[in-house]
Amino acid sequence: AQRVTQPEKLLSVFKGAPVELKCNYSYSGSPELFWYVQYSRQRLQLLLRHISRESIKGFTADLNKGETSFHLKKPFAQEEDSAMYYCALIRWDDKIIFGKGTRLHILP
């Protein structure tokens, strides 16, 4: 069964500390993975795609096929990073499966 697991519902990190939001997936085949971000009461926005290997707002994510993980990382947290983060994968039928999300809270 295809599944995206985000084990942390809430992650609190001090400003300036490193951030790692965990994402594990279950999918038979080569997945396309994304991270979405949702700032307070706003729409979901695409943050990263694994195939583009880009860094957006200082965030990076590396696909680890051996561990079936796609963790989101940032070396130094900023207060404006406080938001809800969703990991997602594209299924074979073009539907996206979302994890349940992790709320990132940056402490001053």
Next chain:
Amino acid sequence: NAGVTQTPKFQVLKTGQSMTLQCAQDMNHNSMYWYRQDPGMGLRLIYYSASEGTTDKGEVPNGYNVSRLNKREFSLRLESAAPSQTSVYFCASSPRPPSYGYTFGSGTRLTVV
């Protein structure tokens, strides 16, 4: 460049009332989706439409109907609202394949009392 536009932004319904949530996209996308977002549950797919004239059930379709009116518009109807349908509803669209993911609307916050 509007992207995906949803109306209304907020709505309060009484149990048993009906309403239609509207969604329109101007990106010439083939696929459109309706999700509901609930605390601790993430995003759950209600219905989707792979192309004009086609619709299919998602994970939680009960109590909802949809209409893909044309390529731009995809509406979600609650025929007889229930308190369990209190949620934030998001419409999204994508090309096929969705290599850049989905583009989301700003959401409709619905309360059923």
